[in-house]
Amino acid sequence: xxxxxxxxxxxxxxxxxxxxxxxxxxxxxxxxxxxxxxxxxxxxxxxxxxxxxxxxxxxxxxxxxxxxxxxxxxxxxxxxxxxxxxxxxxxxxxxxxxxxxxxxxxxxxxxxxxxxxxxxxxxxxxxxxxxxxxxxxxxxxxxxxxxxxxxxxxxxxxxxxxxxxxxxxxxxxxxxxxxxxxxxxxxxxxxxxxxxxxxxxxxxxxxxxxxxxxxxxxxxxxxxxxxxxxxxxxxxxxxxxxxxxxxxxxxxxxxxxxxxxxxxxxxxxxxxxxxxxxxxxxxxxxxxxxxxxxxxxxxxxxxxxxxxxxxxxxxxxxxxxxx
Numbered sequence: 001x002x003x004x005x006x007x008x009x010x011x012x013x014x015x016x017x018x019x020x021x022x023x024x025x026x027x028x029x030x031x032x033x034x035x036x037x038x039x040x041x042x043x044x045x046x047x048x049x050x051x052x053x054x055x056x057x058x059x060x061x062x063x064x065x066x067x068x069x070x071x072x073x074x075x076x077x078x079x080x081x082x083x084x085x086x087x088x089x090x091x092x093x094x095x096x097x098x099x100x101x102x103x104x105x106x107x108x109x110x111x112x113x114x115x116x117x118x119x120x121x122x123x124x125x126x127x128x129x130x131x132x133x134x135x136x137x138x139x140x141x142x143x144x145x146x147x148x149x150x151x152x153x154x155x156x157x158x159x160x161x162x163x164x165x166x167x168x169x170x171x172x173x174x175x176x177x178x179x180x181x182x183x184x185x186x187x188x189x190x191x192x193x194x195x196x197x198x199x200x201x202x203x204x205x206x207x208x209x210x211x212x213x214x215x216x217x218x219x220x221x222x223x224x225x226x227x228x229x230x231x232x233x234x235x236x237x238x239x240x241x242x243x244x245x246x247x248x249x250x251x252x253x254x255x256x257x258x259x260x261x262x263x264x265x266x267x268x269x270x271x272x273x274x275x276x277x278x279x280x281x282x283x284x285x286x287x288x289x290x291x292x293x294x295x296x297x298x299x300x301x302x303x304x305x306x307x308x309x310x311x312x313x314x315x316x317x318x319x320x321x322x323x
Contacts, residue, residue, distance in 0.1 A: 032084045034094055035102055042099040046170065050106050053167045057110050063117025067145045072248060078224060079110045085220035088260050093304055100202050104174060105213045108181040112217060115155025116148065123148065126158040157183040173200065177208050184214030185221050190297035198302050212304040215294035219306070222290045223265055225283060226255045251279045256320040264310040265291070271315040280313065287311045 040047040057076065064074045086105060090097070097105075118126065123144060130151055136142065139150075148155055157179045169175040177200060190196050190211050199207035254276045259266040267284060271277045288311040295306045 032087060034087045035083060035090070035106055038094055038097075039099060039102045039106065042102070046099055046103045049168055049170065050103055053107060054110055056166065057114070060114055060117060061110070064113065066117060067148060068116065071149075072252060074113045074116050076110070078113065081224050081228075082109045082112075082217065082220045085223055085260075086216050089216055089219060089306065089308075091262075091307075096304070098206050098208075100174065100177075100206055100208050101213060103170075104177040104181060104208055105216060107174075107178045108185070108213065108217050109220070111160055111178055112156055112182040112185045112221065113152065114159045114182075115152040115157070118148070118155055118159055120144075122159065122162070123155070126155050129158060130154045153183045153186045153188070171203050173202050173208070176200075177210060177213070180210055181214040181217050184210075185217045188214075190214050190218070190293065191301065193301075196297075209302050209304065211297045212302045215298045215306065219290060219294045222287055223258060223260075225252060225267070225287075226258050228257075250276050251283065254280060256316055259314075260308070262307050264308055264312050266312040266314050268314050268316045268320055270318045270320060272318050284311050284313055 036047070036050075039050065054076070057079075061074065061076045061079065064071065068074070083106060086109060087094075115126075127147070132151070135147075135150070139146065142150075160175065160179045160182060164175050169178070180196060184190055184196065188195065196210040196214055198209055198211055200210055201207055250273070254270040254273065255267050256270055257268040259268065265287070267280070269277070269280055271280075291306075291308060291311060295309065298304055298306045
């Protein structure tokens with residue numbers, strides 16, 4: 001990298017030059033890829049392990065369509081959006097994350113929905129290892145697809161454990177961390193120190209803050225609700241036969257955009273359809289509950305912070321921004 005015009009070669013210490021190199025590898029206009037740039041700067045081997053996983057997972061993630069052909073998008077496109085939201089949620093806390101935490105978070109963003117596309121054989125084997133509680137008492141007629149949908153975070157964790165050798169995790173600690181944050185993108189208790197320790201030791205003496213990473217993934221996944229998730233070009237509403245999924249798609253279409261400020265998430269919505277508007281309100285209420293849960297786990301247990309505290313709705317009409 002060339003020196004600045006006013007600098008003399010060799011005038012900086014090694015640490016100063018390293019810091020400048022790391023900073024310069026994150027372009028000012030590339031916030032959507034800040035985590036990837038940062039990992040590449042800190043550890044190219046970890047970065048390559050991550051990108052190799054992404055290459056393999058593109059096909060695996062698309063398998064969800066075999067069980068859920070009319071479901072909202074859970075492919076690698078959703079994973080990319082989740083990474084982008086994580087970048088926005090992290091903001092200026094990025095440099096406080098070490099290379100292991102960034103690798104685990106990026107990996108979790110791509111692995112968290114792998115349970116949606118498992119094979120019948122894996123479904124049968126994994127189901128014997130999941131604690132379903134009273135699920136079947138409340139859902140006696142649940143189909144395998146419904147079972148997978150409702151527990152896909154657990155199926156994702158079991159998928160990871162079975163096929164870990166394919167993805168060359170640096171250590172079993174890294175694997176366990178990715179499993180836990182993938183499981184943690186829904187339902188699990190992020191306040192549980194035994195399941196989500198604030199300082200999971202790595203082989204080189206660093207630590208991984210699991211509650212923060214799991215909360216980031218859970219929140220980023222929760223707020224991927226806009227029209228951009230199911231673009232008109234790829235989803236024809238007239239071809240959808242399941243009434244429930246049809247309204248789910250209409251709800252997504254009506255959320256025209258999401259604005260993330262330091263203090264809040266604001267959903268820009270088309271409120272012209274009262275039925276869909278009611279669905280959006282219920283979704284916003286659930287989003288607020290998730291935000292509250294994640295804030296409690298992070299702000300109360302870790303040195304990190306989730307700054308947003310409110311979910312707001314702002315009507316923009318049917319002609320507002322959208323895809």
